[in-house]
Amino acid sequence: MGSNMAENHPIAFRHVLQAKDHGATIVHADPRFTRTSAMADIYAPVRAGSDIAFLGGVIRYILENDLWFRDYALNYTNIATIIEAGFKDAEADGLFSGWNDKTRSYKVDTWQYEGEEIPSSLSEHLPSTTPERREHAKRLSEAPPPSDLTLQHPNCVYQIMKRHYARYTPEMVERVTGCPRDVFVKVCEAWAKNSGRERTGVVCYAVGWTHHSTGVQMIRAAAIIQSLLGNVGRPGGGIISLRGHSTIQGSTDVPTLYDMLPSYLPQPNAHMPHATLADYLKAETTDTGWWHNLPKYMVSLLKAWYGEAATEANQYGYEWVPKIVGDHSMLPMTVAMRDGLIRGMYVLGQNPVIGGSNADMVQRALAKLEWLVVRDFMESDTASFWRNGRLVQKGELRSEDIGTEIFLLPSSLAGEKPGTYTNTHRLVQWHDKVVEAPGDSRSESWFVYHLARRLKAMHAESTQARDAPIQAITLDYHLEGEYDDPSADDILKEMNGWTVADRKQVADYKALKDDGSTACGVWTYSGVYPSEDHNASRSRVPDAPDGPGTHLGWAFAWPSNRRTLCNRASADPDGKPWSERKKLVWWDAGARKWIGRDVPDFSETTPPDYQPDYTKKPKGMEALDGRSPFIMIADGKAAVFAPSGLKDGPLPTHYEPVDSPVHNPLYAQQDNPVVKKWLRPDNRYHEIGDPRFPHVMTTYRVTEHQSGGGSTRGVPILAELQPEQFCEIPTELAAELDIGNTDWIVVSTLRGEVESKALVTDRLRPFEIDGKRVYQIGMPYHFGWQGFAVGDVANALTAVVADPNSSMHENKAFTCALRKGRVQPGDE
């Protein structure tokens, strides 16, 4: 669900088919009948953007029919936990307690555990997304979470959930999603069946879930189901996030993201109590659970960055780390560029004029920059927007009016530089340098390093405080080869960490200290380079056929080369495997430690029957009992009810996409109440059911191309496999509009107009949504004007609008108009 796995992750789908060979049932729920659907045992058609209604229905089905895995969920989730008496569920109005209509945000006091405060497990570790705190509340180090294992307490999570999802009946699911109820029930049955000691089920999702204004809650809903069914932390279970770029996981762990420092440490925020390092650590360190170690990681990071200049006296350089003042993600970045706030920009191997939402606005924004550096292997669409971009071609922008100074620097590709990727399964894999990149092509490391060297030289004499971090930042890397490439091994070693005194690599993150004696760039990766000459990401030994099958000798999975997270849950509360068939990690009573086929994800020697002694106010892992597999969460339990960390509610709730053809059939609240909108003339949204925009559009990828498309549109033998932009239209709609296969059509929204050829197909179908016929259409977003396979830019249709938790855009579900013909000059 939310993923077209066979098309976009064919090799991952290889494993799905192998599971099928062993008897697995494959279910695909998707707006389009895709190549994944063709391989499914059950295909459930759902209208784009209605996934929470579907998943909520599954939760209701599981709870109503008592199909959940009791031994697992009672022990490993917070299903029995009692929530504050003041909590009010989202009833007909669709809003939870704590709603403030003026600020359009929630105050989360009433979502907390009764009398207790639960810090979030997300990168902002504060209990609330607003900086207010309930000082009277107890902490988890003072008492265990209040719970009722009989599940009778009216405010225990089980009862709250049952009430919350009562309205998500199969009939309602059909009304909202368009999925026939019998198909829906078949899915529920199949899912619920793959639960228990002997069986597990897995959910695979991708951007079909994240690209929504409710994306985080869609994934939450799946997490709830998987937790109820006992499908987390066990072999063949889990929620698999199929990510889209080679090291997109790596670029999240080692974030080139605004809101995080490496390994999920929050970026200091001017609006949070982050003024000093002490404040920051106080605010962000949780009393209980693994995140109690946060200070060690933060101080080690600062030591890695600022080296000798980082001292206890200057808070290890903490104040040099820039503070954010709001949302600095890509969507507001576009707006800020458009408004002239951002003056210069580096684009490093990305193609925002194709992949960015409201692509025309992106182009207009780029045209406002003073300077732009594009690093790519070819003249990408972004690099050439001023010359032959969509708006230049349409006559809406003229080259001579664009004052941006633009650099196109050729970049080297895989095989031309050494380094690591972190792939979707957290596997940190080294790739060798085999050849030298052609001509002036250089790596990003080279670019940043040599830019930094120049800047250091330019600021060497400066006495201004603002220039101190430039002077302080360490660049102690060996230079290699003809072009002085900074050594990737050295950078990876820094990421792994070392002891400051003797520069010895640390074996793993347990060796890190908060006293400045260790330096570590990326704590979760600690262990990837545990000694001077051992690069674990470069190990290439698979398991033998009779081996454990976890392939611990193949590359390095963070953290600690662990392949399955939360794998304490693969053993029952007493530490025994749930079954022989689903055995992974277990408690060895003789040796008094956890052992198994994978690296155990738990305190190595904490027995299953361990209970914290609250009289001693236990901290960190000592505060978690022996049955708490989810050690990154403050109470060690899977949060089927999320008391903190989410801006839009503790339980997933169906809201319509911002552009929707119908009124929300479930609640009065139409769309996500805290959705991030940027309403402006060049970024308008559609009214509910606007008759001008009756169809539901979804954008997607196809197997033959990659994302923004440069890396495939520039390769002839791939370009020919999907040579042009197309729009998939259901046969019935095509007949209504007299559109023939491969006829030209125009799709339009208030953001833009896009033309393409029609691909009339039975694979898309009309939906009956709340008694109204709604057509789902779809268009891949790979195409642009550069390369061999060209086509109009699908993202010219999309809007800048975002999920409140992740700032992720909503390009998978919006409404549009469709007509036969081509774009006429001067349209819109």
Place this chain on the structure above:
Amino acid sequence: MAIHPRARDFPQSEFLGPIPDESEITAGTRIVPGRSYGFFTDTTRCIGCKACESACKQWNALPADNMALTGDSYDNTGALSASTWRHVSFIEMIGSGDARATEMAPYQSNWLMMSDVCKHCHNAPCLEACPTGALFRTEFDTVVVQQDICNGCGYCVPACPFGVVDLSAVDGKAHKCTLCYDRLKGGLEPACAKACPTDSIQFGEIGDLQESAHRRVEELHARGVSSAYLYGAPGTPGATGDLGHLNAFFLLTQRPEVYNLPPAPTRASRRTAPSLLSGLATVAGLAAAAMVLLRGRA
């Protein structure tokens, strides 16, 4: 999926050349001259990703040749040609309106995809037609056009009962799948089969492949896919008309024509003798008549 134990013999990151007998690791078979090799293409495992097309073109350095949307489902390749030796066909069968299929058979259903390729027929009409010996049967029992011999007469093109062989307008020679003759010589699995993510294309010794294909059909029948059958294995559709078996054979779930395959193709050369003899007999008969009719008065 278990990795072949021999993979553990190569723990290094950098090499000096290909892994010896790599096909043993990737396909479970060591390639030995004198034995028969082929492809078993199981359409029920095909996800239509076109890795075979891409891997084939990349390995064989074949150019892109069709840069336009066909509108024929996701098939923008159309057919096998001189520069396309693997072709994935796409057939949408989900139906329209209320007739849209709701039953999803296990494995591929309702949107059929099949990776087509040269069949490397046991009695290959192209080879039999070739007057120069450019087309020949290799030591791996595969059929290859030798580019240093072919003179572009083009006779193999209409001879092929599957529309596989094609003349290149660029170099004026006939081209088709070589079953990666060069790779086989180096102990490497053919590029398409090696790349195939779902093992829809399996490479191996023909006897082994036929055996596992029959097992697969039985397994599919047991799972309720009663329409599964082999095309090109001995005694099945495709292996007809004196062609013998096809070294590249298929598992299908719809009638062959749906995939653009002839249900009962024939070996073209079997028409040579009857044709020649009846022609000669006619001429002989007419010559005899002429002897009578032309009899002079001398």
Place this chain on the structure above:
Amino acid sequence: MKEIRPGIGKRARGFLRDWSLPRQLAGQSSASDAARSTQSEALRPRLEQADKVGTVICPYCAVGCSQLLYARGNQVIHVEGDPRSPVNAGTLCPKGSATAGWLNSPLRETKVKYRAPHSDHWEERSLDWAMDRIAYLTKRTRDETFVEKLPDGTTVNHTLGIASLGGATLDNEENYIIKKVFGGALGMVWIENQARI
């Protein structure tokens, strides 16, 4: 590719060398052995020409398929699946299979291109010049837009004037140094990548 037409003598010798008839008369099969040509006799996979083979990871999606990259000199001659990897066991998708096509793409840029403000064309520039100019512009914009404290006195030490986009297609080491230098040294906060698109 330039075709060199062999002379008549060479062609005749070639014909005689590859002449099947004598071999056919000697009893070899006209379908196979007798028909085999010189080229077929000598054929080998081009991977054997490689003088360096390295293990790389597929640069397209995030599944992390391992590949073997074969090079001769500085020329990539092929990229194919690594049979050892538990992820892909030698297989690759269409994109991964075309990795060599990406590396050798006819559209690759190998020189720095510069477009002056309001210009209608690219100019070729040296890498050094471009790096100096970019460093200058970076410093200028940073100096102009750097904020040490907000009006309420909160220290922020950031610049909102420069943004960086990209990272999911790069290496971890590259992301690390980008965040470290752009964030930790320059004080940039607009740092984003494809993980959020």
Place this chain on the structure above:
Amino acid sequence: MSYPGKIDAVSGPLDRSEKPRSPYGRTGDSAQFRRVYDGPTYYGRNTVKPSPFDWKIATYIFVGGLAGAAEIIATLADLDGDPEYADTVRQGRYLALAGTIAGPPLLIAGLHTPSRWFNMLRIFRATSPMSIGSWILTAFGGFATVTAAAHAADDAGWRPRTRFFRKAARLMQIPAAIAGAGMSVYTAALLAATSTPLWAAAPRLLAARFGAAAMAAASAALSLGARRRRRYAAAERLEDFFALATLTEALIARNANTTFREKGVDDALHMPRYRAAYGGGAELLGTAAPLGLYVLNRLSGRRSERLAWAGALAAIAGSAILRLTIMYAGNESARRPESYLAMTQPGRSP
């Protein structure tokens, strides 16, 4: 042959009548006849590839047949010994020579790598009519050339020994005529031994027809030669034979047409252009007209020179048109999946 289990018959999306935009069949085809094969096709795309052969090969087929048959008739005439045939023998031998000279350039021009024409003699493949043909052509070329050369030498009065060249010609014409028989029919086998529906559907009839057409055209040509030399007796006897050969061809053609129809491969022949060429050119001009004229001529008592010329020329032209039409309509039939799939239905295959 049957497919196990449930196979969707021609229904739902495969039915053209219900779904005019269906990808499974070509639309807009104006054919008025009922197709033998009405099942699914793959977006109307061809199942087999058409040959790359064009007018050059078709002309060669005509020329080669004419040459081969001319050699046969010349040989028969020579063996008959009637001095009335002196010119016919010479003309036949020279016609054969002309054919062997014109043929190879046409063939080589038909190659797509003509510089490698000699590879045609690299191997002998009994399964390949083209290989067989290459060797037949070589043999025929050799014997016919020697025969014609000897004849010319004899005519020129070169007589090293008693009528050595005449004897040599007499001797060599036998193998030449046998090869000539091969020349006149192997090209039909060459077409029949393909997967092109129109060619493959009736292999025996095609060769018989080509043989008869070659004999008809050659006798027609030689009858004209005789008339030019005022050898009326020879001409009339040749015309009698020519009529017989044409009649034979017409009968075979009738049978062939029935077979085409039954096998479902005649779609292409119903296209306007091929209907005109085939019906009007090959059949009417090539067989009906000459036969009619012959009968008319015979009925009129005294044979009219004009009618004789008209009939003979019509037959020669028709014979050429026949080869061209079969060539191009054959290629067209290969482009039509319905034709090929009809021909390859179980139990229908040739």
